[in-house]
Amino acid sequence: MPHPSIVILTGAGISRESGLATFRDADGIWATVRIEDVATPRAFARDPARVHGFYNARRRALADPAVQPNAAHHALVELERRWPAPVLVVTQNVDDLHDRAGQRNLIHMHGELARARCRLCDAVTEWREDLSTDTACPACGRTGGMRPHIVWFEEMPMQMEAIGAALDACGLFVSIGTSGNVYPAAGFVAEVRGRARTVELNLERSAGTTMFDEAIHGPATVVVPGFVRRLLDAA
Numbered sequence: 001m002p003h004p005s006i007v008i009l010t011g012a013g014i015s016r017e018s019g020l021a022t023f024r025d026a027d028g029i030w031a032t033v034r035i036e037d038v039a040t041p042r043a044f045a046r047d048p049a050r051v052h053g054f055y056n057a058r059r060r061a062l063a064d065p066a067v068q069p070n071a072a073h074h075a076l077v078e079l080e081r082r083w084p085a086p087v088l089v090v091t092q093n094v095d096d097l098h099d100r101a102g103q104r105n106l107i108h109m110h111g112e113l114a115r116a117r118c119r120l121c122d123a124v125t126e127w128r129e130d131l132s133t134d135t136a137c138p139a140c141g142r143t144g145g146m147r148p149h150i151v152w153f154e155e156m157p158m159q160m161e162a163i164g165a166a167l168d169a170c171g172l173f174v175s176i177g178t179s180g181n182v183y184p185a186a187g188f189v190a191e192v193r194g195r196a197r198t199v200e201l202n203l204e205r206s207a208g209t210t211m212f213d214e215a216i217h218g219p220a221t222v223v224v225p226g227f228v229r230r231l232l233d234a235a
Contacts (some may be wrong), residue, residue, distance in 0.1 A: 003085040010091045013177020055148040056130040069101035072224035077102045109157040111150040120145035148233020180208035
């Protein structure tokens with residue numbers, strides 16, 4: 001029997017053990033700041049300094065030397081390297097831990113914290129420093145147009161056509177470390193249900209646990225490497 005192509009959706013839970021805060025847990029980021037104040041186009045238009053400050057803090061946290069890819073990130077790289085069929089990781093995370101671990105077939109559907117975008121010329125630039133309304137675009141030289149390369153609420157996630165094509169073709173869909181509350185990603189399992197095997201790997205039950213054929217709950221650094229080993233041993 002041929003090996004199925006795999007689509008893996010990851011959320012904040014896969015990066016939690018690397019030292020990055022999640023968003024929707026009781027002690028997560030959205031418990032301390034309102035989405036409407038920092039993560040919508042209207043928030044940026046109303047108070048760009050506040051929005052820049054929020055993402056500058058996230059960028060600095062990501063730059064902490066203690067924040068490194070963990071065993072779950074590395075396990076997915078091994079799966080991509082050794083699995084005989086295509087493996088695509090679609091991440092809702094804006095961190096770069098999948099990239100640093102060595103993931104190659106990767107879509108950042110919600111953007112990337114380590115990039116900035118100019119609203120005036122649409123140039124996207126690698127960015128590790130703070131941003132402000134005075135930051136000049138490296139491409140066009142103008143100020144006032146730079147914003148985080150992040151998909152905010154009310155904006156369309158990136159590369160949805162490529163994600164849809166991969167979901168249509170996959171035989172195994174795995175959701176890792178995600179709450180199951182944010183659409184359209186939360187709807188991916190419903191798109192493939194009935195024609196692909198579906199597995200949830202999460203610290204605890206998500207909002208969509210009942211949609212999956214199999215659910216394994218525990219820390220990502222334990223359950224993800226264990227699941228990958230099981231797949232590869234059976235291959």
